[in-house]
Amino acid sequence: NAGVTQTPKFQVLKTGQSMTLQCAQDMNHEYMSWYRQDPGMGLRLIHYSVGAGITDQGEVPNGYNVSRSTTEDFPLRLLSAAPSQTSVYFCASSQGGNGYTFGSGTRLTVV
């Protein structure tokens, strides 16, 4: 099925560990982005990309890195996990002015 695929669905990390959240889309969309969702705060933009090789920071980029080597993939790297990064992470893709399609999310707990 066409869409946005995120892996893993659940992850528990220890403080200081690093990991990569994977995101892939098969719709040939230009735009991809990462959001985090925290209770009572809605979704906030972490990083985004407007095409392969082009990334930029969103509202809450600290502690996260991204790269976009292909149109399809947009991984999010946590460099040194902190309890404040406990959240639900969503990847999304869009083509131009069309609406965004979201993945099913990754629930991350940092202990």
Place this chain on the structure above:
Amino acid sequence: KQEVTQIPAALSVPEGENLVLNCSFTDSAIYNLQWFRQDPGKGLTSLLLIQSSQREQTSGRLNASLDKSSGRSTLYIAASQPGDSATYLCAEGGLEYGNKLVFGAGTILRVKS
């Protein structure tokens, strides 16, 4: 800074009632506005997308309107059903680079049978 506000934060209605969810935004250069549904522990499902040149969009029992001059959008749900219970999020897409979304905090809807 762009801001999106959703009112009310929570709403409980009896089955069969028509209801309106409100979304207000501060960016006059809005590019589009999207309404999403989120079930507990799940991802976001797109309901309706309104481009800045449009006034409204309809899908089944759902109707979304957009008024750029007042900075408001509404989501109208007709003849509500218990299966409509979920969190409804609105998000504004701006004209600036990347068409980034700015989300409201959501309205939690409960439809009682």
